[in-house]
Amino acid sequence: MKIVVGLLVLISVLLAGCGGGGSSGGGGSTNADPQGIWSMKNSSGGPAVNLAILENGETWGIFFTAGKVGGAYYGTTTVSGSNASTTLTEFDFGIRTLPPATISGAITPKSSLTLSGSSGSATFTYNSAYDNPAISTAIAGRWSIAGQNFSSGTIGPLSINVDSAGAFTVNETNCSIRGNIVPRPGGKSIYNVAVSFTGAGCGSDIALSGVGTVDTSVSPNQFTSIVANPAKTGGVFFSGVKQ
Numbered sequence: 541m542k543i544v545v546g547l548l549v550l551i552s553v554l555l556a557g558c559g560g561g562g563s564s565g566g567g568g569s570t571n572a573d574p575q576g577i578w579s580m581k582n583s584s585g586g587p588a589v590n591l592a593i594l595e596n597g598e599t600w601g602i603f604f605t606a607g608k609v610g611g612a613y614y615g616t617t618t619v620s621g622s623n624a625s626t627t628l629t630e631f632d633f634g635i636r637t638l639p640p641a642t643i644s645g646a647i648t649p650k651s652s653l654t655l656s657g658s659s660g661s662a663t664f665t666y667n668s669a670y671d672n673p674a675i676s677t678a679i680a681g682r683w684s685i686a687g688q689n690f691s692s693g694t695i696g697p698l699s700i701n702v703d704s705a706g707a708f709t710v711n712e713t714n715c716s717i718r719g720n721i722v723p724r725p726g727g728k729s730i731y732n733v734a735v736s737f738t739g740a741g742c743g744s745d746i747a748l749s750g751v752g753t754v755d756t757s758v759s760p761n762q763f764t765s766i767v768a769n770p771a772k773t774g775g776v777f778f779s780g781v782k783q
Contacts, residue, residue: 571619573649577729577753578664591626591664592751593617595726599626600751600766602777609633609779612690614772615640622646626655629772631690637773669757674723674731678754680704683763685780690768695776699783706731714741721752721765729753733765735776748775 575595582588582604591601591613601613615628625644631637643655643662653664680702687695698717700708706722719735731752738745752765761782768775 572622572624572647574617574619574624574647574653575670575728576650577667577670578653579667580662580664589662589664592670592730592753593626594724594730594751595728599628601628602764602766603630609688609777611635612766612775612777614766614768614775619647622648624653624655631774633688633690633777637690669753669755670729672729673727674729674754676704676706676723678756678761679706679721679731679763682783683780684783685763685778687776687778689776690774695778697780712741715739717742724751731765733767733778735767750775752778 574593574597576593578591578593580589589601589603591599593599597617599613599615599617602609603611603613605611611630611632613628613630615626617624617626619625623644624647625642627640627642629637629640641657643657645654645656645661647653650666650668652666655662655664682699682701684697685700686697689695698710698712700710702708702721706720708719708721710717716738717735718738719733721731721733724730724732731754732749733752734747734749736745736747737743746769748767748769750765750767752763755762755764763778763780763782765778766775767778
């Protein structure tokens with residue numbers, strides 16, 4: 541995986557249980573909480589990998605190649621004491637899907653996460669923006685959105701209007717795109733995202749779900765999302781700006 545092979549690159553945060561919080565079995569020790577948005581920067585200082593670990597251990601991510609998003613990750617993270625183990629499937633846009641691989645290492649909650657494999661290690665830092673609650677008013681409005689399929693092809697750019705309930709509809713030629721973007725329960729900066737494509741012009745009818753974030757620290761605000769099919773074998777990376 542690119543996380544550990546030569547530390548080349550990384551990608552924003554659905555299904556195994558995590559080891560965060562609570563007490564472990566008979567020893568009574570507390571497992572570290574791994575949830576958060578975690579970033580690994582490249583040598584030029586920019587982000588090379590962004591991972592979002594949710595409260596249930598579900599892990600989403602994107603990686604960057606030459607400053608551009610090169611693909612996505614999906615998997616799970618578990619914790620035993622202060623040791624984290626993350627199993628991820630890597631999707632290189634337009635190239636290939638790699639089999640799941642597991643990397644592991646030490647975690648200091650809300651500070652640092654070091655994950656290592658046979659080819660090297662990568663240290664991630666915690667992004668405190670994760671603790672800023674997602675709110676409906678931040679996502680409501682008009683957005684210019686473009687997408688990249690995990691396997692091939694692009695989507696958009698599209699102009700979408702997200703209403704106060706987080707719903708949107710886009711009607712293209714023989715293709716209807718409907719979705720919802722709503723704050724995820726738990727008071728963190730992650731949104732639940734659901735998108736469906738219906739009609740012959742879409743290629744095939746498909747329903748995707750995943751997570752997204754809104755960066756309100758920049759103007760115009762920026763939206764980033766990863767959604768995948770139920771089997772987590774394919775999906776779409778979306779990004780856009782508020783108009």
